[in-house]
Amino acid sequence: MKTNRIRVGIIGLNPDSHWASASHIPALKFLADDFEIVGVANTTHESAKRSSEAFQIPFAFHNADALINSPEIDLVIVTVKVPYHFELVKSALESGKHIYCEHPLGNGLEETRLLAEMAAKKDVLAVVGTQMVVAPEILYLQQLIKDGYLGKVLSTTLIGSGGNWRNETVADLYYLHDKANGASMLTIPLAHTLAGVTSVLGSFLTLNSKMTSNFTTVKVLETGEVKPKTAEDQIMVIGTLTDGIAISVHYRGGISRGTNLLWEINGTEGDIQVRGGLGHGQLVPLSIFGARGTEKELQLLKVPVEIMNNFPENPIAGNVARIYKLLADDIRNNTRNAPSFNDALQLYELLNNIELSAKNE
Incomplete structure (x- = not known):
């Protein structure tokens, strides 16, 4: 039976360790009425299959592009290392998908600015994982x-x-x-x-x-x-x-x-x-x-x-779940309360100013 749950695809999910398995998986399961984890893509198809089996996820995509462009996915989650954020987020935005990318959004101010500008031109929800702001x-x-x-x-x-x-x-x-x-x-x-x-x-x-x-x-x-x-x-x-x-x-x-x-x-x-x-x-x-x-x-x-x-007491899962709840409400109500790419840009402008000041010290 078709539901109105938001269908999620995760790029970067390892069953043995790392951030996504400890935070995003329990957060999404806590919000099972709002989200359905449909697919996963990793560096290799074999790794994606292992994750899909471990977490009982229906689709193990051959690569990130296949996940991003799949009609089965509404929301793309990017939890890989920072140097890979830009191309994956850019592709997701170009595909017209909603996106949740972990902070830092880009590797440096310029990448962050480009992604924020691109997101502003798209009719999608673009969220960054600065979890402390919702703690x-x-x-x-x-x-x-x-x-x-x-x-x-x-x-x-x-x-x-x-x-x-x-x-x-x-x-x-x-x-x-x-x-x-x-x-x-x-x-x-x-x-x-x-x-x-x-x-x-x-x-x-x-x-x-x-x-x-x-x-x-x-x-x-x-x-x-x-x-x-x-x-x-x-x-x-x-x-x-x-x-x-x-x-x-x-x-x-x-x-x-x-x-x-x-x-x-x-x-x-x-x-x-x-x-x-x-x-x-x-x-x-x-x-x-x-x-x-x-x-x-x-x-x-x-x-x-x-x-x-009543969110999970563990802040690793609880604060991620809070962002997901804001995200779900934003998608359904056409609001913008979850931390945005523009928020990510303002934060990175601060980081850049800290670096520039240190260089000029």
């Missing part, structure tokens, strides 16, 4: 500030650990250390977190930055091979946001024995701390602590049940 903790922060919990916001500080980008790596993640691949500490953990920060406090008005490296090589743990490392492992930014809010940011590679994510917001009437286990604000549970007025110590501020809204 329930971020929605609650927006509400707290709107309701005057902090009074006038004065300043904010952000400290985060990238997890990778030190002097050791596993072979599968070495590509993160080659800046040419567009998957650096700047463009992944810091970018995702800045998307969340600016959705709460507004855009950057001014900034100065410095980007440095403690390590110029990285050892591949499986083989002991030492390879070049060109992606920076220390990023510092100071500046001002909307309404003159002062901001200071420091991201560092690896994991800290101390703080791995601490975002503090200070106002005339109160203070808030957001804490997490890793500097990927889109991937980890966030805890919000606050105090205002005569209160002397921070207290845990629990996200209201109505904001959690």
